[in-house]
Amino acid sequence: GESVGLxxxxxxxxxxxxxxxxxxxxxxxxxxxxxxxxESGKGxxxxxxIRSNMDKRQGQRVTVLLNKTVKHLSLQIAAxxxxxxxxxxxxEGRGQAGTALIFGKGTTLSVSS
Amino acid sequence: DTEVTQxxxxxxxxxxxKKSLKCEQHMGHRxxxxxxxxxxxxxxxxxxxxxxxxxxxESVPSRFSPECPxxxxxxxxLHALQPEDSALYLCAxxxxxxxxxxxxxxxLTVL
Numbered sequence: 001g002e003s004v005g006l007x008x009x010x011x012x013x014x015x016x017x018x019x020x021x022x023x024x025x026x027x028x029x030x031x032x033x034x035x036x037x038x039e040s041g042k043g044x045x046x047x048x049x050i051r052s053n054m055d056k057r058q059g060q061r062v063t064v065l066l067n068k069t070v071k072h073l074s075l076q077i078a079a080x081x082x083x084x085x086x087x088x089x090x091x092e093g094r095g096q097a098g099t100a101l102i103f104g105k106g107t108t109l110s111v112s113s
Numbered sequence: 114d115t116e117v118t119q120x121x122x123x124x125x126x127x128x129x130x131k132k133s134l135k136c137e138q139h140m141g142h143r144x145x146x147x148x149x150x151x152x153x154x155x156x157x158x159x160x161x162x163x164x165x166x167x168x169x170x171e172s173v174p175s176r177f178s179p180e181c182p183x184x185x186x187x188x189x190x191l192h193a194l195q196p197e198d199s200a201l202y203l204c205a206x207x208x209x210x211x212x213x214x215x216x217x218x219x220x221l222t223v224l
């Protein structure tokens with residue numbers, strides 16, 4: 001079936017490095033994508049989102065890239081810090097943008113100092 | 114402020130109990146959601162309320178019964194649950210059909 005998934009279940013980086021977390025999606029009709037960070041014992045925290053009419057969006061230390069040709073989404077975190085350690089989920093909005101989010105499997109980011 | 118609150122934080126119940134989970138937001142959001150998250154898995158959508166009306170039910174068993182008393186509150190009534198229903202139950206809200214903001218969740222254990 002159609003799903004949103006991530007390429008790697010875990011990613012380990014050194015403090016100060018840049019991190020790239022990848023996600024592939026299968027539904028070319030999807031028009032909204034969002035990244036969440038989830039720390040242990042907490043609910044998902046919104047990081048950044050992007051609509052299908054854009055290919056790049058920047059936030060504070062984070063950038064989301066959308067490649068509709070290959071149905072690929074990535075989250076770049078600049079100067080990764082230990083506080084960035086968490087599980088990162090991409091999610092896809094189907095139907096009306098933002099409704100009924102379908103989550104990918106998640107990537108666990110570990111940052112060592 | 115993007116705060117969604119959920120109570121209780123933890124809940125332990127037997128299979129014959131009836132309990133309720135509560136979710137509240139005061140951001141004026143008109144869409145509210147229930148998700149279920151098992152350990153080391155992504156959240157899975159259960160229900161969507163839009164303008165206080167149930168708009169999506171993802172084939173959830175009837176032992177889970179949602180209720181939206183007003184635009185700020187969302188309840189999930191639980192009855193005759195099974196041990197496999199143990200999970201983190203997350204509530205989220207959105208202004209309309211855009212960014213969903215999540216609460217901290219209720220950790221449910223069914224004995």
